[in-house]
Amino acid sequence: MKRTEGINMYCPFCFPEKDKEQSIVLSNESCLFVQKPQPVLLGSGLIIPKSHRETIFDLTPQEWQATFELLQQVKGLIDKEYQPQAYNVGWNCGHVGGQEIFHAHMHVIPRFKDEPLAGKGIRHFLKQPSNQRVRQNES
Template identity: 60%
Template sequence: MDPCILCSPETDDEQKIIFENGSCYFVQKDQRILKRSGLIVPKSHRTTVFDLSKEEWIDTQEMIQQVKSWLDETLQPDGYNIGYNCYETGGQHIFHAHMHIIPRFQDEPHAGKGIRHWLKQEENKRHI
């Protein structure tokens, strides 16, 4: 198995640790489209959000508030998308739990379309 890029984010030159607390990091990569978006990542390897400890949940909540305050102050976004992808079918590609925090702006082409928008499209309907 390849080393997990989220277990040691400081070893990836493209990732920058912005904030850190007892059990998690907030990291960003240079994004071409989703500028200033980032991930809250538990320091311990957890495959999905379902595997987080109580301490990791508490630290994640504190980190969400810290990141939001920082983004509100530095970017003034008009909204946010926040979420986890779990397992391959759920869109998870890195199998280390990570919460996406994506600042959103009114002038984006897809402004107003939330996380569920694409899932609710007719072409996504299961035919069983």
């Protein structure tokens, strides 16, 4: 039976099998781990809920639990295949937060000590002085 509940017909993450470059590597009852060949972010991928949820804040408690469980499996797989020294794991929520596809997705990015940006976390660029907001007078 074809899944129709919780689906957005125009969302690429609701139909991940349509992207021929992408592989569904792992899954459980509520979410998938997908990867595409990445020349820079070797081994990285996304954990996405099977049901269309716009942001992380829309996940059900069951989807949260399933995401956590799948993340542990993903880490084991990436550790075995790539032996990274660290990880960045994160969500972008909303356009201003950098979200480009409005179906919740967790980035899982293995990090390596020989990268030019080793030691720079997900906040590195955001906390630069050039990103400071210009505040309006509060009077």
